């Protein structure tokens with residue numbers, strides 16, 4: 001069944017031979033093709049440095065789609081729309097060849113000059129590519145021109161500023177689609193709907209009724225082959241600057257006056273502007289860093305044993321933090337965030353903990369009332385659970401904790417699309433709502449830079465301070481304990497339990 005009709009589009013993927021393109025981009029485009037969102041008028045121009053023939057490129061895509069999709073029936077038809085061009089992005093003389101190839105495809109598939117330039121490459125190339133796209137006339141083709149940029153967007157605020165200034169010379173802000181793939185996740189998109197489409201929650205969504213919010217994004221995988229990138233990044237830049245702060249912004253923003261891209265973005269920006277800055281020694285009161293060592297059984301290796309990682313590395317693979325939002329709605333409510341590699345479970349969950357009721361009528365020595373929780377299950381399970389207290393089904397007035405659950409992932413026939421699929425479709429349709437505006441990026445960097453500045457100055461002598469396969473360093477528990485809270489055990493909060 002046709003999903004959404006899209007305008008004719010040429011998608012030029014820079015980095016077409018890379019990991020991201022193979023694992024995410026081709027499978028997502030193929031899904032859009034299977035659903036009818038991409039029809040006859042589209043083409044993919046893959047660009048890589050290696051000297052591949054078209055045949056090698058299409059074999060590569062075939063391989064990617066065969067692994068990623070259960071439906072192999074339309075792979076050959078999809079591949080007919082894919083063409084490869086070997087091109088070194090640093091070679092200024094070869095952009096003209098690229099332009100000619102793009103024009104050929106425009107004509108062959110009747111693409112009306114519409115182009116998406118997807119930069120699935122290391123960020124140091126972004127500026128060079130955008131300069132050339134403009135200077136050599138690839139952006140001047142009579143249709144729309146959109147630029148999709150992968151993370152990381154800079155390494156800190158100054159470098160992000162330089163990068164932004166450079167790409168803005170060639171593309172206006174409204175044509176720049178900065179990807180944060182968490183914004184394409186079904187349940188991250190659902191945060192807004194849960195909040196703004198239910199009379200139940202919004203009146204309680206403030207410091208009078210919420211005691212704290214916990215956001216966990218834990219991964220089982222370690223850093224593996226990505227040591228070179230990760231040594232420069234660490235968990236703070238890799239996950240907190242973007243995905244974690246985006247979730248904070250969606251949870252904390254004011255209701256926008258409409259669902260337009262600009263209104264939603266400006267509400268998110270206001271939250272990011274209200275983040276309480278923490279710097280210098282103060283960072284240690286608000287943030288905890290960790291690095292995984294080998295597990296006790298010696299089955300999982302420690303971070304420092306990965307290729308391209310310094311044997312004395314000070315890079316954090318885990319971050320927990322208390323984020324305060326200094327505005328009227330959230331005064332005094334901690335947003336605790338934690339994320340890490342090589343942890344016990346792969347899970348992203350948000351736990352909204354409501355304040356205790358003013359007086360407990362049901363209290364007895366054996367049983368105190370549990371707080372109400374709203375749990376938003378982002379992944380791997382998708383859904384929401386509301387934890388309430390109800391009467392025990394027996395005599396007396398004892399209470400029991402019960403859960404009302406909605407599991408989006410267990411509804412027959414619903415297979416929520418991969419985040420990249422949704423984001424690619426949004427970009428083709430020209431909807432930038434789920435992409436990050438420069439103002440969001442810059443405020444996030446400004447918050448994160450103060451923390452990384454402190455960490456870079458002070459080597460953590462306790463590293464490695466958590467075992468692979470655990471839930472992170474003990475110090476992250478103290479972060480909550482000193483406020484009278486504890487991390488909810490996310491492994492025990494599954495939606496279908």
Ligand SMILES: NC(=O)C1=CN([C@@H]2O[C@H](COP(=O)(O)OP(=O)(O)OC[C@H]3O[C@@H](n4cnc5c(N)ncnc54)[C@H](OP(=O)(O)O)[C@@H]3O)[C@@H](O)[C@H]2O)C=CC1
Nearest residue numbers: 015016017018019020048049050088089120121122150151
């Ligand atoms: N992989 C992932 O899961 C994720 C990746 N990202 C981001 O996406 C981007 C790409 O990542 P990934 O695919 O993993 O990287 P890879 O290292 O797998 O791929 C890099 C790509 O860049 C191409 N390339 C490098 N130098 C040149 C050059 N001078 N001219 C033309 N092409 C060149 C390579 O071509 P060739 O091999 O032919 O030289 C290859 O296609 C990065 O910014 C990364 O941070 C973001 C989120 C997740």
Ligand SMILES: O=C1O[C@H](COP(=O)(O)O)[C@@H](O)[C@H](O)[C@H]1O
Nearest residue numbers: 151181217219238239243348379
């Ligand atoms: O952006 C990134 O995200 C992944 C985690 O994504 P998820 O969708 O699996 O939660 C992380 O592994 C990677 O280091 C980071 O660059």
